[in-house]
Amino acid sequence: MAETCELFDCGHRACGGCGAALVSRLILKATGKDVIVVSATGCMEVFSTPYPETAWKVPWIHSLFENNSAVASGIEAALKKQGRKEKVVAIGGDGSTFDIGMLCLSGAFERGHDFTYICYDNEAYMNTGIQRSGATPYDASTTTSPAGKCSIGNSRPKKDLPQILAAHGAPYVATASIAYPSDVVKKIEKAINTPGPCYVQIHAPCCTGWGFEGEKTLAIGKLAIETGLWVNYEMEDGVVTRVKKVVRKPVETYLKEQKRFRHLFKPKVNAEEIAKIQAIADKNAEKYGTDLKLKSKPDPVVP
Amino acid sequence: MLEITEGSHAVAKAVKMSRPQVIAAYPITPQTHIVETLADMVADCELDAEYITVESEFSALSACLGASAAGSRTYSATTSQGLALMFEVCFNVSGMRLPVVMTIANRALGAPLSIWNDQQDSISLRDCGWLQFYAEDNQEATDLHYIAYKVAENPEVLLPAFVCFDGFILSHTYEPVDMLTQEDVDRFLPPYKPVQKLDADDPISMGMYATPDYYLEFRYEHDQAMKRAKNAISKAGKEFGEMFGRDYSALVEGYRVEDAETAIIAIGSLCGTVKDAIDEMRTAGKKVGLLKIRCFRPFPADEIRDALSHVKRVAVLDKNISVGAKGAVAIEVRDALYGKTMPVLGYVLGLGGRDVRISDIKNIVSLAESGKGDQFYGLRTEVL
Numbered sequence: 001m002a003e004t005c006e007l008f009d010c011g012h013r014a015c016g017g018c019g020a021a022l023v024s025r026l027i028l029k030a031t032g033k034d035v036i037v038v039s040a041t042g043c044m045e046v047f048s049t050p051y052p053e054t055a056w057k058v059p060w061i062h063s064l065f066e067n068n069s070a071v072a073s074g075i076e077a078a079l080k081k082q083g084r085k086e087k088v089v090a091i092g093g094d095g096s097t098f099d100i101g102m103l104c105l106s107g108a109f110e111r112g113h114d115f116t117y118i119c120y121d122n123e124a125y126m127n128t129g130i131q132r133s134g135a136t137p138y139d140a141s142t143t144t145s146p147a148g149k150c151s152i153g154n155s156r157p158k159k160d161l162p163q164i165l166a167a168h169g170a171p172y173v174a175t176a177s178i179a180y181p182s183d184v185v186k187k188i189e190k191a192i193n194t195p196g197p198c199y200v201q202i203h204a205p206c207c208t209g210w211g212f213e214g215e216k217t218l219a220i221g222k223l224a225i226e227t228g229l230w231v232n233y234e235m236e237d238g239v240v241t242r243v244k245k246v247v248r249k250p251v252e253t254y255l256k257e258q259k260r261f262r263h264l265f266k267p268k269v270n271a272e273e274i275a276k277i278q279a280i281a282d283k284n285a286e287k288y289g290t291d292l293k294l295k296s297k298p299d300p301v302v303p
Numbered sequence: 304m305l306e307i308t309e310g311s312h313a314v315a316k317a318v319k320m321s322r323p324q325v326i327a328a329y330p331i332t333p334q335t336h337i338v339e340t341l342a343d344m345v346a347d348c349e350l351d352a353e354y355i356t357v358e359s360e361f362s363a364l365s366a367c368l369g370a371s372a373a374g375s376r377t378y379s380a381t382t383s384q385g386l387a388l389m390f391e392v393c394f395n396v397s398g399m400r401l402p403v404v405m406t407i408a409n410r411a412l413g414a415p416l417s418i419w420n421d422q423q424d425s426i427s428l429r430d431c432g433w434l435q436f437y438a439e440d441n442q443e444a445t446d447l448h449y450i451a452y453k454v455a456e457n458p459e460v461l462l463p464a465f466v467c468f469d470g471f472i473l474s475h476t477y478e479p480v481d482m483l484t485q486e487d488v489d490r491f492l493p494p495y496k497p498v499q500k501l502d503a504d505d506p507i508s509m510g511m512y513a514t515p516d517y518y519l520e521f522r523y524e525h526d527q528a529m530k531r532a533k534n535a536i537s538k539a540g541k542e543f544g545e546m547f548g549r550d551y552s553a554l555v556e557g558y559r560v561e562d563a564e565t566a567i568i569a570i571g572s573l574c575g576t577v578k579d580a581i582d583e584m585r586t587a588g589k590k591v592g593l594l595k596i597r598c599f600r601p602f603p604a605d606e607i608r609d610a611l612s613h614v615k616r617v618a619v620l621d622k623n624i625s626v627g628a629k630g631a632v633a634i635e636v637r638d639a640l641y642g643k644t645m646p647v648l649g650y651v652l653g654l655g656g657r658d659v660r661i662s663d664i665k666n667i668v669s670l671a672e673s674g675k676g677d678q679f680y681g682l683r684t685e686v687l
């Protein structure tokens with residue numbers, strides 16, 4: 001089934017193996033044609049719309065880096081006034097969403113516009129050359145949080161934006177990962193069909209920015225979940241209702257695959273820092289109850 | 304019907320009768336009365352619009368951008384710090400050729416913080432690609448909103464518009480205003496028909512990124528549209544005059560300037576004071592006239608040259624300062640008169656709400672007659 005040329009057309013200019021490009025495709029798979037998309041400045045906007053070409057076969061608008069929620073608010077209001085039925089979807093990278101667009105995002109959620117905000121989270125400002133954002137994980141080396149003689153990389157843990165938006169009274173908040181495409185589609189479908197402002201944050205590994213080979217994108221995404229460094233869950237009216245359970249692997253299995261964490265292993269293993277990252281994963285697992293409880297007698301199908 | 308009303312209320316009524324479908328605005332002195340009045344109108348079902356109570360001016364104009372792109376007539380209002388916060392969005396709205404109309408209740412920019420009038424805010428945005436209209440009084444302020452929508456939405460133009468009126472001096476002043484009726488306005492301003500819009504049945508991409516192969520042409524077409532706006536303004540202004548007796552076809556308007564030796568150029572409410580000063584000076588035998596600039600963008604360079612080719616000197620009053628150069632209007636007027644021999648002298652005055660009186664205008668004419676200009680006028684040297 002050759003489905004690559006769909007509503008999100010083939011022929012965009014993302015790096016081979018780009019997680020964000022997969023997100024674009026999955027979004028439109030979920031929304032269908034009756035949607036208006038508002039993109040923020042960032043990789044996705046740039047790789048999909050070099051004038052006069054566009055990969056979007058649905059109405060699409062880009063205005064600025066930090067105002068996609070406000071533009072979406074205006075579109076939603078206009079559609080309401082005109083009695084139109086298209087869904088409104090705002091898309092932003094993590095920089096746009098966690099950092100510079102927070103003001104507009106908070107305002108739009110507080111006002112309760114009927115739209116879905118999708119953050120494709122590649123954990124740094126990729127379009128401008130891999131600078132840290134509020135979504136960059138602890139210890140990741142970026143061009144503005146480089147590892148060095150007296151730096152272990154990014155010194156702060158990831159901001160918990162889904163909780164912040166749930167605290168705005170958002171009826172549906174979910175996290176997802178491109179490693180599980182059908183789950184992404186399901187969650188977006190649910191978000192766009194839930195009245196009010198909904199939020200879906202999608203882990204979108206970036207081979208260029210994280211330092212891994214393009215064919216490993218899905219595997220890396222999967223490892224993030226299997227180590228507990230990324231948790232897939234849904235929140236309805238502020239309550240966690242569904243969590244992806246895993247048999248957890250140690251965080252090293254995820255970290256060592258990526259150049260952004262290379263300084264934790266070379267020239268020598270930094271056990272102290274790795275332990276801190278393991279603690280983050282443990283805390284996630286405890287908070288969301290992600291650990292699959294193995295039966296006392298090992299199940300023969302689980303190796 | 305003649306109503307004695309506060310400037311902000313008169314503007315709000317004109318906005319209401321222009322039937323905007325989406326309004327997004329944020330309070331800031333001295334614009335606040337406009338958005339409060341509109342909120343009242345929506346609350347009482349007198350105005351059938353979506354009113355978005357945004358969290359900032361930045362979102363106000365961004366929401367208008369979205370609503371306009373989705374095909375609705377939109378409105379916002381702001382001033383000073385609010386307009387400065389919108390800077391980035393202003394270029395975006397005009398670049399996407401969206402006919403948003405926004406009232407600017409002109410106010411000084413901080414620091415130091417000032418809530419009082421000058422025109423630094425909108426003049427500083429002269430390069431952002433919006434039409435800029437300036438009102439002398441509240442009659443003009445209301446009428447210019449209808450004209451602004453008509454011109455902005457003209458398919459030959461498709462540009463957003465500022466309708467500027469001086470904060471407090473006009474916004475908070477009660478004056479008699481001849482308000483049109485809704486039927487009048489409907490006759491003049493038909494419902495908005497977008498040329499293009501975001502629509503699932505006919506998808507387009509807006510706000511794409513342009514490489515060096517295309518960007519220059521976008522800006523050229525933007526500039527061409529602004530130039531075509533001159534014609535559209537004249538046409539709309541004439542039609543308005545034929546319908547309601549007040550003709551706004553001219554981008555500049557002369558007052559006793561035909562035989563003047565000294566021409567004063569001014570913008571906004573200052574023109575009223577200048578006219579009074581001119582009447583007194585004329586009685587005293589001085590040949591002084593005024594050329595009021597009603598439309599600053601597109602800039603009426605040809606119109607200024609035609610109106611002033613006979614004068615001996617030009618005194619330009621600027622309620623703004625391009626720090627390190629001079630008042631922006633003086634710079635542009637001098638450019639318009641390039642090749643002419645009369646001196647063009649600039650006076651920066653009235654900043655941050657400093658009162659400008661009839662006596663000040665007379666002093667400035669004396670200064671101009673003695674060739675002194677390109678200076679701040681009215682400095683309190685004792686506090687320097």
Ligand SMILES: Cc1ncc(C[n+]2csc(CCOP(=O)(O)OP(=O)(O)O)c2C)c(N)n1
Nearest residue numbers: 041042043065093094095096124125126127
């Ligand atoms: C106001 C403003 N500041 C800075 C930029 C430069 N800029 C463009 S995209 C970008 C980073 C985007 O990061 P993110 O939102 O994470 O998207 P990504 O590129 O990673 O997909 C930056 C800093 C801008 N366009 N506008």
Ligand code: SF4
Nearest residue numbers: 014015018043206208
């Ligand atoms: S830099 Fe990363 S996010 Fe950007 S296009 Fe390449 S892979 Fe995708």
Ligand SMILES: [Mg+2]
Nearest residue numbers: 093094124126
């Ligand atoms: Mg990013």
